[in-house]
Amino acid sequence: MGNYLSLLGQSFPSKSAFLVDDIPDLTGKVIIVTGANTGIGKETAKTLLAHGAKVYVAARSQEKAEVAIKDLKDSTGGEALFLKLDLGDLKSVKAAAEEYISKETKLDVLFNSAGVMFPPTDWLTADGYDLQFGTNVLGHFYFTKLLLPTLIATAKSAPDGKARVITTSSSAHMLCGLNFSAFKDSPARKKMSASALYGQSKTATFELARRYGSEGIVSIPLNPGNIKTDLARHMPSFQRSILNLFLYDVEHGALTQLYAGTAPEAVGLNGKYLVPWARVGPTRNDARDPKTGVALWEWLEEQVKDI
Ligand SMILES: NC(=O)c1ccc[n+]([C@@H]2O[C@H](COP(=O)([O-])OP(=O)(O)OC[C@H]3O[C@@H](n4cnc5c(N)ncnc54)[C@H](OP(=O)(O)O)[C@@H]3O)[C@@H](O)[C@H]2O)c1
Numbered sequence: 159m160g161n162y163l164s165l166l167g168q169s170f171p172s173k174s175a176f177l178v179d180d181i182p183d184l185t186g187k188v189i190i191v192t193g194a195n196t197g198i199g200k201e202t203a204k205t206l207l208a209h210g211a212k213v214y215v216a217a218r219s220q221e222k223a224e225v226a227i228k229d230l231k232d233s234t235g236g237e238a239l240f241l242k243l244d245l246g247d248l249k250s251v252k253a254a255a256e257e258y259i260s261k262e263t264k265l266d267v268l269f270n271s272a273g274v275m276f277p278p279t280d281w282l283t284a285d286g287y288d289l290q291f292g293t294n295v296l297g298h299f300y301f302t303k304l305l306l307p308t309l310i311a312t313a314k315s316a317p318d319g320k321a322r323v324i325t326t327s328s329s330a331h332m333l334c335g336l337n338f339s340a341f342k343d344s345p346a347r348k349k350m351s352a353s354a355l356y357g358q359s360k361t362a363t364f365e366l367a368r369r370y371g372s373e374g375i376v377s378i379p380l381n382p383g384n385i386k387t388d389l390a391r392h393m394p395s396f397q398r399s400i401l402n403l404f405l406y407d408v409e410h411g412a413l414t415q416l417y418a419g420t421a422p423e424a425v426g427l428n429g430k431y432l433v434p435w436a437r438v439g440p441t442r443n444d445a446r447d448p449k450t451g452v453a454l455w456e457w458l459e460e461q462v463k464d465i
Pocket of ligand 1: 272
């Protein structure tokens with residue numbers, strides 16, 4: 159019951175105390191935004207560019223990314239850079255991290271913003287994982303793991319001693335916990351609905367915060383709010399048009415993650431969970447359980463050890 163009430167509360171947030179005008183000058187910061195070719199990721203990239211950051215648009219489609227980069231240039235004057243990244247293919251994730259490391263020696267903020275919601279349940283990643291779990295959790299885990307040495311080195315030389323990993327979760331995680339036997343294709347997975355599989359793929363994870371907080375990593379998962387984007391592309395159009403009546407604009411959608419990734423005071427929020435707009439909020443109790451965090455981390459490590 160508590161989880162349902164919390165979800166309802168997060169669906170109709172009160173006015174934000176944080177505004178994009180509060181973002182400091184980001185000149186000299188190097189930032190990756192996954193899924194920045196559209197939606198919340200693109201809006202995030204736009205605001206970061208407008209504040210002087212060097213921004214990588216990490217996207218699976220070069221064509222879509224180039225259109226987005228041109229739009230971003232037209233609206234901000236800033237030139238974002240393309241990084242080819244398919245989170246549903248672990249070899250592509252490795253290639254993306256290697257390409258980034260070959261070009262940059264620092265990474266101030268990694269926004270793990272890309273995501274997929276409610277695809278047909280028989281869709282799997284290139285490596286045979288549930289598409290939602292494989293893209294939203296495993297792909298981002300591996301990308302982050304490969305970039306951790308760069309993030310830690312950046313933190314060591316940063317004036318505030320920090321580098322940030324901001325992960326776009328969802329209030330959907332309040333309704334469905336992790337089912338380890340459904341991460342890969344399996345009879346257990348086949349019994350789950352697309353929305354339950356989405357819920358588990360948006361789990362709020364705190365293990366990165368526990369393991370790397372002492373090395374200067376600030377890890378903040380968050381719910382961006384209910385936002386009108388392409389995310390509902392797999393839903394029937396009638397349901398989508400009803401849903402759209404209750405959604406906020408994409409500028410609101412980027413606010414909470416921009417706060418987590420840029421506000422000077424947010425470096426104190428390692429291991430907290432944010433809700434709209436830019437506030438600390440609740441998660442499922444089991445998401446906070448360190449035993450679950452360790453079990454998930456070890457399971458994920460096992461999957462990527464031979465890529
Ligand atoms: N909108 C909401 O109400 C809402 C609520 C809670 C949480 N979220 C979360 O917010 C994040 C952003 O979603 P959005 O609303 O902005 O949706 P969106 O407009 O559909 O954007 C999703 C982005 O993720 C990218 N993506 C999907 N699969 C990918 C893959 N395999 N590799 C690389 N990129 C991939 C998409 O690329 P393509 O264009 O190539 O597909 C797109 O750029 C997601 O993590 C979502 O779960 C959204």
